Amino acid sequence: MSEPSNTSVANLACCLYLYDMKKIISNSAPLSKQTPEQFITNVFKAKATQRGGVVKRAISLVHKYSSEAMLIREVASRGFQLYRTQTHYLIVCSPDDSIKPVCEEGDD
Numbered sequence: 001m002s003e004p005s006n007t008s009v010a011n012l013a014c015c016l017y018l019y020d021m022k023k024i025i026s027n028s029a030p031l032s033k034q035t036p037e038q039f040i041t042n043v044f045k046a047k048a049t050q051r052g053g054v055v056k057r058a059i060s061l062v063h064k065y066s067s068e069a070m071l072i073r074e075v076a077s078r079g080f081q082l083y084r085t086q087t088h089y090l091i092v093c094s095p096d097d098s099i100k101p102v103c104e105e106g107d108d
Contacts, residue, residue: 036066040074043091049078052094059089 031039039062046055062071071089075082081092081099092099 031061031065034065036070039065040070043071044074044078049080049091049093052098055091055093057089057091059084059087062089 034042043055043057047053048055057071059068062068068089072082075091078093079095081094083090083092
């Protein structure tokens, strides 16, 4: 059996992410009717938080429905790590000591 291509793995990851988001959204109030606290609570209902995975949320959504300060407080209270890209927040849902960089800028 051949190895899956990077494209098929990426497509599967995207589908699983969308499926997870659809389940979370269907089990909660529409974003426009959620309080900022409910929005943050729902971020941490993703299965990745229980599995030690990574949760990704668009910066624009966090700012529209809650705030960066609330997200930072919740991430810190759980002992997780928060990273920001140009468009997304990435929440690494595992303790600091379990994260090991594999490749960093300047590595050969």
